[in-house]
Amino acid sequence: MKKILLINFCLAILFFGITGCAVKTEEETPEIVRRQAAGVEDELLHIGLIQTGKESGWRDANTNDYLNTFIKERGYDLIYIDGNSSPERQVKAMQDLIQQKVDYIILQPIVETGWEEAVNQANEEGIPVIVADRQIAVDKEKYVAWTGSDFYEEGRKAVDWLETYLIEEGRQKEDLNIVLLEGNKGATATTGRTSGLRDGIKNHSNWNIIASECANFTQGEAQTVMEQILTKVYPSEIDVVIAENDNMMFGAMKAMERKEISFGPEGDIITISFDALGDAFSKMVSGELHASIECNPLLASSVENIIQDLEDGKQIKGKCFYIEENVYDYKNASQHIKERTY
Numbered sequence: 001m002k003k004i005l006l007i008n009f010c011l012a013i014l015f016f017g018i019t020g021c022a023v024k025t026e027e028e029t030p031e032i033v034r035r036q037a038a039g040v041e042d043e044l045l046h047i048g049l050i051q052t053g054k055e056s057g058w059r060d061a062n063t064n065d066y067l068n069t070f071i072k073e074r075g076y077d078l079i080y081i082d083g084n085s086s087p088e089r090q091v092k093a094m095q096d097l098i099q100q101k102v103d104y105i106i107l108q109p110i111v112e113t114g115w116e117e118a119v120n121q122a123n124e125e126g127i128p129v130i131v132a133d134r135q136i137a138v139d140k141e142k143y144v145a146w147t148g149s150d151f152y153e154e155g156r157k158a159v160d161w162l163e164t165y166l167i168e169e170g171r172q173k174e175d176l177n178i179v180l181l182e183g184n185k186g187a188t189a190t191t192g193r194t195s196g197l198r199d200g201i202k203n204h205s206n207w208n209i210i211a212s213e214c215a216n217f218t219q220g221e222a223q224t225v226m227e228q229i230l231t232k233v234y235p236s237e238i239d240v241v242i243a244e245n246d247n248m249m250f251g252a253m254k255a256m257e258r259k260e261i262s263f264g265p266e267g268d269i270i271t272i273s274f275d276a277l278g279d280a281f282s283k284m285v286s287g288e289l290h291a292s293i294e295c296n297p298l299l300a301s302s303v304e305n306i307i308q309d310l311e312d313g314k315q316i317k318g319k320c321f322y323i324e325e326n327v328y329d330y331k332n333a334s335q336h337i338k339e340r341t342y
C-alpha cells in the first residue's frame with residue numbers, strides 16, 4: 001500500500017509542480033494522495049489551521065467552531081496555530097505547516113498582503129490552501145477557494161438600518177455627526193465595512209464623519225481611542241458611534257460611561273456595531289446598543305465541505321462562498337437572544 005502511495009505522491013508532485021494548481025479535479029487526479037506528515041502513520045486528514053489571534057469574541061467563536069469540527073473522531077488531526085495578531089507569525093506558520101507536509105491548510109489571514117511566497121510554496125508542495133474570513137491579495141488560482149462574509153454588504157446594511165431608524169424617528173433631515181472606529185488596517189473586514197459605510201454615508205449631504213480611528217477590533221484599544229476622541233470633540237457634537245465590531249463598541253461604551261455620556265436607544269448617541277455577539281444582544285436588550293450587523297463566525301462547516309469535495313475528487317465550483325447573515329437591533333434582539341450560540 002505504502003509503495004502505491006509513494007508512486008501516487010510522486011505523480012501528484014509532478015502534476016502540482018508543472019501546473020502549480022492546488023485544485024484536484026476528477027479527470028486529473030482520481031484519488032487524493034495521502035501525505036504522511038513527518039513520522040506520522042495514520043488515516044487521519046492532517047489539517048493546519050492558521051488563526052489571527054484572540055482579538056475579539058467573534059474570533060473565539062470562530063476558533064471554537066473549528067476546534068469542534070475538525071476532531072479525531074471525525075477523521076481529522078487539527079494543527080491549530082494562533083497567529084497572535086502578527087502577520088509575520090502567520091506567514092512563518094504556513095511555512096512550518098508546509099514542512100510538516102499537512103494535507104490541507106486553512107488560512108484565516110490578519111491582513112491581505114504578504115502571502116504570495118508562502119502560498120506559492122504550498123502550491124509547489126501540492127498542499128491545498130483554503131482561505132476563510134478575511135481575504136488575501138494573491139492570484140485566486142493559487143488557492144482552492146475562500147469562504148466568509150460580504151463585508152462591503154455589511155457596511156451598506158448598517159447605513160440602511162440607520163436610514164430607516166432616522167425616518168422612523170422623524171430625524172432624517174437632521175445634521176448627523178458620526179464617529180467611526182475601524183478594525184485592523186489592511187484587513188478585508190475593515191476595508192469592506194469601511195467602504196460600504198462611506199459609500200452609504202456620502203449619499204447623505206447632512207451626514208458627516210467627524211472622526212475615524214483604527215482600534216484593531218479590540219475592546220481595550222477602542223476605549224483608549226474613544227477617550228482620545230472625547231478630548232477633541234464635545235459629546236454634544238456626536239450623534240452616532242459606529243464600531244466595526246462589537247468589542248470595539250464595548251470599549252467605546254466604557255469611555256462614554258466614564259464621561260457620563262448617554263448612548264443607545266435610551267440615550268443620546270446612536271450606537272451601531274458589527275458581529276452580533278451574545279454580549280451585543282444583551283446590550284440591545286438593555287437599551288445600550290441600537291443595532292449589530294451580524295458577521296457569522298461559524299465557517300468550519302463551509303471549509304469542511306470544500307475539503308470533503310476535494311477528498312471525493314470533486315471539482316470545486318467557484319472561488320467565493322459567502323455565508324448568510326442578518327441585522328439585529330434593539331427591537332428584535334429579545335426574540336433572538338435565546339437562540340444565539342456565541
Ligand code: GZL
Pocket residue numbers: 055056057058059133134148149189217244245246274275295
Ligand atoms: C470578520 C472578522 C473580524 C470580526 C472581528 O469576519 O475578520 O475580525 O468582525 C474580528 O470581531 O476580530
